[in-house]
Amino acid sequence: xxxxxxxxxxxxxxxxxxxxxxxxxxxxxxxxxxxxxxxxxxxxxxxxxxxxxxxxxxxxxxxxxxxxxxxxxxxxxxxxxxxxxxxxxxxxxxxxxxxxxxxxxxxxxxxxxxxxxxxxxxxxxxxxxxxxxxxxxxxxxxxxxxxxxxxxxxxxxxxxxxxxxxxxxxxxxxxxxxxxxxxxxxxxxxxxxxxxxxxxxxxxxxxxxxxxxxxxxxxxxxxxxxxxxxxxxxxxxxxxxxxxxxxxxxxxxxxxxxxxxxxxxxxxxxxxxxxxxx
Numbered sequence: 001x002x003x004x005x006x007x008x009x010x011x012x013x014x015x016x017x018x019x020x021x022x023x024x025x026x027x028x029x030x031x032x033x034x035x036x037x038x039x040x041x042x043x044x045x046x047x048x049x050x051x052x053x054x055x056x057x058x059x060x061x062x063x064x065x066x067x068x069x070x071x072x073x074x075x076x077x078x079x080x081x082x083x084x085x086x087x088x089x090x091x092x093x094x095x096x097x098x099x100x101x102x103x104x105x106x107x108x109x110x111x112x113x114x115x116x117x118x119x120x121x122x123x124x125x126x127x128x129x130x131x132x133x134x135x136x137x138x139x140x141x142x143x144x145x146x147x148x149x150x151x152x153x154x155x156x157x158x159x160x161x162x163x164x165x166x167x168x169x170x171x172x173x174x175x176x177x178x179x180x181x182x183x184x185x186x187x188x189x190x191x192x193x194x195x196x197x198x199x200x201x202x203x204x205x206x207x208x209x210x211x212x213x214x215x216x217x218x219x220x221x222x223x224x225x226x227x228x229x230x231x232x233x234x235x236x237x238x239x240x241x242x243x244x245x246x247x248x249x250x251x252x253x254x255x256x257x258x259x260x261x262x263x264x265x266x267x268x269x270x271x272x273x274x275x276x277x278x
Contacts, residue, residue: 003235011231019223023216032213037205044198051191058184065177072170073162082160086153106141110134 113134119126 007013008233012226012233015226016223016230019226023219023223024211026216026219029218030032033205033209033212035201037209040198040202040205044195044202046048047191047198048193051188051195054188054191058181058188061177061181061184065174065181068177072167072174075167075170079160079163079167082163082229084157086156086160089153101140103141103144103146106144110137110141113137150273183215 113130116122117130122130
């Protein structure tokens with residue numbers, strides 16, 4: 001075998017070894033990238049679960065706040081209504097022009113007149129006159145009801161203070177729940193940013209894997225072309241590249257496939273280049 005042939009053989013082996021080494025490195029890099037991607041996906045799923053749980057908790061708290069506000073507002077309206085009654089009554093007492101009779105007397109007169117209409121036979125004009133009187137008495141009754149006694153006013157003030165305390169309790173609970181909801185919202189915002197960052201990392205890793213796959217595909221094509229050239233060259237110089245007895249059955253099949261110019265897989269190419277370098 002002349003020197004030129006030896007040089008060509010060495011050149012082929014060097015080229016095949018170089019491509020194979022690059023392929024091995026890329027495959028290792030691909031596996032690491034896949035492992036990293038899985039790690040990122042796992043972390044992302046955990047964060048999403050935590051964020052979902054926080055969102056549900058916040059929704060429940062906000063729902064509770066709405067109920068508390070409804071109860072507080074009802075109590076505040078009662079307080080306002082009670083205070084208005086007290087104010088109107090005090091105003092009536094101060095107004096010297098307003099002179100009202102006791103409520104019991106007015107009610108008694110209304111009852112007597114209504115009983116008279118129901119039990120006596122009256123002329124139309126007489127009945128109309130009584131009805132007008134009843135209406136006057138009812139108006140007088142409304143004014144009398146405004147003019148509450150000092151004891152009634154005192155009781156209303158007690159009710160007002162009691163209702164206000166209850167409303168304040170609800171308000172305190174609302175503030176506590178609102179702070180809790182606000183803290184959860186801050187946590188959710190933080191988690192959301194973390195999720196976005198991890199999604200970016202996942203996308204970068206995904207693109208990296210695609211890039212590695214393209215590089216592997218390119219090197220596989222180069223290796224296949226080089227191996228076919230090597231096979232052709234070996235045939236020209238009558239170099240025996242037939243499967244050796246020491247080779248494993250799978251390796252023998254690959255060698256035969258190369259000789260017969262059949263399509264080889266990446267795994268086949270990597271196994272074959274190991275045999276050539278031996």
